[in-house]
Amino acid sequence: MSAIFHITQANGASPTYKDVGNGIAANYEFNFMSTDDNEINVDYNNYPIVAGYNSFEVWILMRFGDAAGAFNTINNCKFWTNTPCYASGTGISVYSNINAANPGGTVLGSFATPVSGVSSVALYNITTGLAAPVSENVYIGTVSGGSITTPASFTNNASTNSTNFIVLQVQTTSGTSAGTTSDMIWHYSYDEA
Numbered sequence: 001m002s003a004i005f006h007i008t009q010a011n012g013a014s015p016t017y018k019d020v021g022n023g024i025a026a027n028y029e030f031n032f033m034s035t036d037d038n039e040i041n042v043d044y045n046n047y048p049i050v051a052g053y054n055s056f057e058v059w060i061l062m063r064f065g066d067a068a069g070a071f072n073t074i075n076n077c078k079f080w081t082n083t084p085c086y087a088s089g090t091g092i093s094v095y096s097n098i099n100a101a102n103p104g105g106t107v108l109g110s111f112a113t114p115v116s117g118v119s120s121v122a123l124y125n126i127t128t129g130l131a132a133p134v135s136e137n138v139y140i141g142t143v144s145g146g147s148i149t150t151p152a153s154f155t156n157n158a159s160t161n162s163t164n165f166i167v168l169q170v171q172t173t174s175g176t177s178a179g180t181t182s183d184m185i186w187h188y189s190y191d192e193a
Contacts, residue, residue, distance in 0.1 A: 003071040052174035057114040065151030075147040083129025091176035099124035103137035105164030
């Protein structure tokens with residue numbers, strides 16, 4: 001049996017974890033909003049990002065397992081995005097804590113309550129894209145080469161079966177047009193043995 005893969009979002013000070021997709025669904029969805037919540041709980045249409053302001057940071061991680069999803073090893077986790085996220089001149093920029101020169105992500109013990117001010121975690125502008133990496137760019141633990149070897153049932157603690165956090169934020173200028181934007185496509189991959 002193969003691993004069950006989830007994209008999980010963390011919100012709030014504690015934090016609270018919510019799956020925004022699982023390995024059974026074809027799509028995972030999270031939205032950039034003007035509130036620290038996720039699409040599971042609220043409708044993003046009620047929390048638009050006002051031109052000149054930023055979204056709250058989105059803290060996500062790749063989580064593997066559940067008691068039913070047996071596997072031996074998960075490693076070589078990768079994250080990238082389509083190129084570009086938005087056309088130039090839209091006034092919309094996307095920032096991440098991961099780029100080609102800075103792999104790894106934010107270790108689980110370093111979670112901070114998501115903010116809507118300019119992020120001190122998502123520092124790298126990836127608006128023009130983040131190319132598919134050759135090797136892992138989302139670590140499991142503090143250094144490259146980590147792995148997950150034990151599936152675990154999901155509680156409110158993702159640390160036993162997940163990657164480091166990927167932190168994203170949308171920043172806008174006062175000239176950003178109102179309205180819903182096109183979808184950004186995020187890609188995730190991992191090796192399973």
